[in-house]
Amino acid sequence: NKCARVPKTEWTVGPGNIVEAIRARRCYCNMRRSPAKARLAICRVKAKAFRLLVWSLSVLVLAKKIFSAHRGILNGSREITVSHRAAQQITELPIHCGSQADNTCVEPVTVVVMSAGKRIKELAHIVEYYVLKQDRRLVYEVHIVWNSAADIPLDAEILKSSATRVHKETHNSLNNRYRHWKSIHTRYTLLLDDDCLVADVLTAVRIQMLSPERAMIFFARSHKSTRDGLSYVNPKRLNGSYSMGTGQATLLSTKWLKEFNTDFRLQRIRAFIDKNRPTCEDIALHMYITNSSGLPPLLISAGQRELRWTRGTGMSDDRNWGAQRKQCLNEFIALDYAGKIPLKYSEFLRPVNVSEMTVGLPVLHNNHHFSHTVNVTFGAPSKYLVEQSISQIHVTFACDSSAPGQLRLLSAALRSILSHAADPHRLSFHVFVGKGEENHVSDALRCALVDWQHFDLTITAPPEEMVDLPIKIRYPGKSERRLRSSFNYVRFFLHLLLPQVNKVLYLDTDVIVLDDIANLYDAHLVPDQSSVLAACARNQLMSKWINFTDPDVINARIDPTIQTFNAGVLLIRLDKWRAQHLTDKIRFWMTRNHERPIYEHGSQPPLLLSVGDAFERIDSSWNVDGAGFREIKHKLLENAKIVHWTGGKKGNEHDAWHHNVWKEFDKRECFSSELRRLKMRE
Known part of the structure; x- marks a missing residue:
């Protein structure tokens, strides 16, 4: 009986198969033809060395898990299962957590960054952070909305990455950041300016999952009623009360992007933003979400920070920025809300942090859904x-x-x-x-x-x-x-x-x-x-x-x-x-x-x-009827303001009378x- 040897390609190392690996590699040298004691001693040394190697690898695996727990991937003693897809299955959609009562599953998120090419250093830092430093199971994709005719001066390897998508726009509009909902395959989306970074994405997503109908904001703002209408103010002036967030960073359910872009009732607001190009598309979005859900936004703390490396390039650096925001507030209410204020003040006066989130945030388990007296499909209650x-x-x-x-x-x-x-x-x-x-x-x-x-x-x-x-x-x-x-x-x-x-x-x-x-x-x-x-x-x-x-x-x-x-x-x-x-x-x-x-x-x-x-x-002439069973006289048809196909055959049937009139529309x-x-x- 010769020494039992297993090829190295078949070795498997892990916490559950260490003993099997040792047994497979052990030599029984005393059973060889040559009974030399030296051979037996050498074989024992080899077996001890192999045991040491296996245990060292096990320690490395355990250390990696401890390090991941330190970064927040563990919740107490429970491991969080991050919903993800395998790396080799890049073309498939991410797996959703489903309806789980606890926080043991975290949904992936898509990051959407919009830039006009004025802050390249900041944009490169943001994209590299989410593409290279974040777990792909958590940050599923990074979408760059490029509002510039020039080429994107970013690293070619990052742009070619399967985790990066680029949307080059022909028209510079702030609405563009919301228009690509069809290409987003995750339930939640993180909207960012090119001067803002949210470091702790995991915490933000976990809070969002507790209250999916709300918008999560990272920089709060508020409104105040005055004699001249509404004013756009900092929450500090209202003892911390806030009702909306800035466009720098917002985490929300992707469905709101779809409804904001497809709701017929917002056509005038979207057209106003496209035409005038004011910096207030985020106000319109927060108005719509609050009006549709009946819930104000939630200010959270998730390691957000501003990247102001290139001075004087932001819209907020304009002296008229506050006046424009005030104008937008009042214009939107007059356009589509008939003078009624759709915003609501949040019930919180400070950011929600991780410790509050881990104890359940009972106030966030808000089962309030705006009850429609009639079922409006296009999102407007x-x-x-x-x-x-x-x-x-x-x-x-x-x-x-x-x-x-x-x-x-x-x-x-x-x-x-x-x-x-x-x-x-x-x-x-x-x-x-x-x-x-x-x-x-x-x-x-x-x-x-x-x-x-x-x-x-x-x-x-x-x-x-x-x-x-x-x-x-x-x-x-x-x-x-x-x-x-x-x-x-x-x-x-x-x-x-x-x-x-x-x-x-x-x-x-x-x-x-x-x-x-x-x-x-x-x-x-x-x-x-x-x-x-x-x-x-x-x-x-x-x-x-x-x-x-x-x-x-x-x-x-x-x-x-x-x-x-x-x-x-x-x-x-x-x-x-x-x-x-x-x-x-x-x-x-x-x-x-x-x-x-x-x-x-x-x-x-x-x-x-x-x-x-x-x-x-x-x-x-406003009701020339009978077109469904007879031919209408030419003079009547020529003067008709409404043609009505009363009778058996309707205008959409090819053999109906005056089908050509109906076919035109x-x-x-x-x-x-x-x-x-x-x-x-x-």
Whole structure:
């Protein structure tokens, strides 16, 4: 039996396999052919030397763990599992911690640094610190937003690193630091100026995970109400109270970057920052987060420091910097918050530190989530929907987005309104969809309406129990399912869905608007008129729709010869609707029709019975209907301001009448998923 030898390539050293390594390398020299004692002594010396080598390596491994614990990777006696990916799997996304009750898992973070090329030394130091000195499992990537036409004068090896991404901008805007949310694959993002460094990223992320809806700030600022509006002040002037942070460093959930860039309600603020280039994009972000979450920011201490090696290059060095910040505060509130201050003072008066964080920070476990009275998909809470002025044009749609083609019809209608609007700033759209369809609809409309910026759009899922009307359809045919849809009856509950709106224009989704909608909105239902609604009168009489032999109809003394109207284009005074309890009257007629036949169709006859002849007449060009079952005369079509595809065939069908009019406002590429769904049904 010769000495047992294992190749060096198969040796494995670690705390759990030390004994096995020693046994595998031990020589049994006394079993060799030559029984020389010298050989036995030499073999024993070799075995002792190998044991010493193995134990030395074990000590080094243990020392490395102790050193890591000293740097904060350990929490007491518990090891923190840093969520990460293997180095060889660079193309994969980071693994998220999931929902853990304790702090044993830390999410990775993406660092976004914006620079215009004036502080190269500071930028190089920041990038090198996070790329070379931070654990890749903690700092996942570093994104450099380069607001300069010149090349980036940084080390080529760092720029080529898989942990570095560079975004070269063609337009120098402070909004650019927020625009690259699509390329961020972590739940949290650390936003930095090129003169600031946050050294203790681990502590900052752990606090952020305890309160993910808040923004974590490192340099606090506040607002103060004065006679001239709001002032931008240092918290020292308010006994430490703060309500926002500077743009130097902010840690926040990446979802806020997405919503800040995609919320239609912030288009005017983003355009203001791009156009005027004031140093206040951070104020706009903090306003939005506080307004949406209902939570103020949190000032934390995580080894942050300013790098002011190049003097006189910062925006805060400008003498007018404070005045610009004050102007931004008041401008933003006037633009999109209707004079209402969205900021809140934090409940803390000093930075939150590590010792407070390790004992649980019970005050941070705030389960308060802003409750929407209506479900707003684009991030703006319902308190944001305030009546700004009488000049605001409120337009509503009810869209059954689960029905074939309805979403494309809605998109074309919105595009036609925006295409002809002289002042899109006045437009405020309210779209009501089914529960669970909000995200699908918002993604499609965001694509379809990308050509316009300055308008408001709210997508809402009304409570299913709200439309509690007894629906009875006695009209046989293909239209029965469409007439039975609860979305036809949403128009009867607008006074509840829009409690702060007094005047609204309701449109069916199967319309195309060919004139400025403001001409219709401003000319009718002025405050001194008594009518509750305005509509285009038809040549059809009431007797065509209603059974006048019914006792309740006879008792109501309704004239069978009065004109009717189409309810697909309705201008409504919601304050008078509420005062007259019109929804209760509609419910009465629907209940009677459920018991015995009073009418055949769906939502229009009960409205006709409730309103009668008390509606204001609108010029017929604002509702040229019937395009869904007949060809409209050329002269009528030429003068039409709204074309309405009432009938079986809608404008999106290729064989429909006047499909070319509807096709002009279609954006087919935004509805590829819907088209695939329709093909599967066919």
